[in-house]
Amino acid sequence: MEKTSKTEKAINTDRAYDDVKKEPSPFRQTFMQKAIEVRDLSFGYSGNRIFKNVSFDVSRGDYLGIIGPNGSGKSTLIKLLLNIISPTKGEIRLLGYNIKNFPDWSKVGYVSQKASSLNISFPATVEEILKANIFKKIGMMQPTKTQVREQVYHALKIVDMEEHGRELIGNLSGGQQQRVFIARMLVNNPEIMFLDEPTSGIDAKSEEAVYCLLARLNTEMGITIAMVTHDIGAITVHANKIALTGDKEVIVLNSGSGEEINEETLSRLYGYRVNFHILKHECRNCCNRISGKDEN
Ligand SMILES: Nc1ncnc2c1ncn2[C@@H]1O[C@H](COP(=O)(O)OP(=O)(O)O)[C@@H](O)[C@H]1O
């Protein structure tokens, strides 16, 4: 029987450690795939039909804004895409995989509508909230306390909250809480993030800061973003794609210039006249900086 030499053993151990450190992602092999593919999807709650034969695609690296009237199925759509609820018909693929056999949910971030609108009064610090969300993978070498701390503070730094790690979440402003929720997803290095109305109940300035932060995560870190919002004017400035829900449909449009989203489509889905020219606004906070016009 062949014996493994000490050197070979050392090399093998090093390799194993490197593999753990790098956490090889199954998604690298599917790099060219779409982020979201929906084919012929139908869904309803006990007879109340929400979607009928819906098909659309979202590419990797897209910043998708999901808009539509109240009750048109925005939250339902996100829950379907995350396999929280199952369609009555059709297929959903996420990062190249059928969601029924999705290999690694740690790479998918989610802030639910409930989390965003919750009045957080429980006595947890920002640090604890992030730590609790770090995915512990079965069979993998678990991170040390120092590594966990590094992961937590790296994520907090990205959202500019590293000085608030020891504070109670309930003591932060609405805008700061939203940034903590975003950092809570970032601890797992997600490939895609889903956010359901993350800016509801916060002031306009903090709201724009959240849109800009997400735009940065999208352009600088390549994270695909899918966000539900009620603010058509703001999201059409920041997102490059818009999904409109309503009338049992999902229509996905490019929002680059905003021209593709016309008042007729909006008004049909909302069921009343929507004046898109009045809604649309300029971003004062980040857009220049992201496109490199205002670097200093
Ligand atoms: N768990 C549920 N059971 C039954 N009906 C539901 C449930 N969740 C949502 N609905 C209904 O489905 C429709 C779409 O809801 P939702 O996806 O939350 O809309 P939106 O997020 O666009 O406001 C609404 O009419 C809502 O009342």
Ligand SMILES: [Mg+2]
């Ligand atoms: Mg909703």
